Amino acid sequence: MKWSEQAWGSIEPIYQKILELPFNQELTAGTLDKERFKFYMAQDAYYLGEFGKALSTISSRLQDLNQVLAYSQFATGAIVVERALHESYFKTLGIPDEVKPSPTCLLYTNYLLSKSAFANVEVAAAAVLPCFWIYKEVGDHIYAQQSAVRDNPYKNWIDTYSGEEFAQSVMQAIQITDQLASEASDKLQGEMLEAFQMATRLEWMFWEAAYQKESWAI
Numbered sequence: 103m104k105w106s107e108q109a110w111g112s113i114e115p116i117y118q119k120i121l122e123l124p125f126n127q128e129l130t131a132g133t134l135d136k137e138r139f140k141f142y143m144a145q146d147a148y149y150l151g152e153f154g155k156a157l158s159t160i161s162s163r164l165q166d167l168n169q170v171l172a173y174s175q176f177a178t179g180a181i182v183v184e185r186a187l188h189e190s191y192f193k194t195l196g197i198p199d200e201v202k203p204s205p206t207c208l209l210y211t212n213y214l215l216s217k218s219a220f221a222n223v224e225v226a227a228a229a230v231l232p233c234f235w236i237y238k239e240v241g242d243h244i245y246a247q248q249s250a251v252r253d254n255p256y257k258n259w260i261d262t263y264s265g266e267e268f269a270q271s272v273m274q275a276i277q278i279t280d281q282l283a284s285e286a287s288d289k290l291q292g293e294m295l296e297a298f299q300m301a302t303r304l305e306w307m308f309w310e311a312a313y314q315k316e317s318w319a320i
């Protein structure tokens with residue numbers, strides 16, 4: 103069995119919980135409160151910038167030049183999406199340019215930055231994989247239900263993550279992580295699984311934090 107098959111199987115229950123989150127249910131129906139989406143968008147812009155830096159760091163630590171190029175392109179892609187979402191939503195929603203990260207956003211981005219810099223590069227690649235894979239699965243799942251929804255105000259977001267361009271990157275990230283896993287020891291493969299599972303939990307937390315409009319207690 104490929105590492106990625108084992109990894110997805112291990113997070114399947116969390117993935118189901120992600121689909122059940124009120125944020126995703128309401129986004130699917132187009133009924134999500136604008137203020138919640140606005141909060142999410144602002145946090146996601148911060149997230150995507152830091153995610154781009156983590157991908158760049160991973161790129162610089164890989165040996166195979168095709169892999170270096172792929173992660174460098176992923177980093178560019180994350181920042182391009184951040185800019186595009188900025189253009190389409192920041193102005194209409196009135197989000198300020200300077201965003202302070204929520205506790206969950208800071209936790210998640212620092213987790214990725216720390217893994218990308220200090221963990222084995224195989225573990226770093228596994229840690230960023232849910233950011234690709236979960237969004238593709240969630241994007242496809244939501245898209246498949248859109249025939250029943252008229253004029254969903256979140257169509258741009260849904261199209262970004264259910265589109266062909268994103269799907270290509272996701273397939274490439276899965277394939278490279280499998281390649282890295284195939285040359286890793288059993289112990290290292292186990293650490294890769296743990297990182298994949300942790301980042302999946304953090305994805306769940308990120309959506310929930312947006313729904314709750316999470317703030318710093320003090």
Ligand SMILES: Cc1ncc(CN)c(N)n1
Nearest residue numbers: 146149150233234237308
């Ligand atoms: C929190 C989060 N995770 C993943 C993605 C998709 N790259 C995103 N935009 N935001």
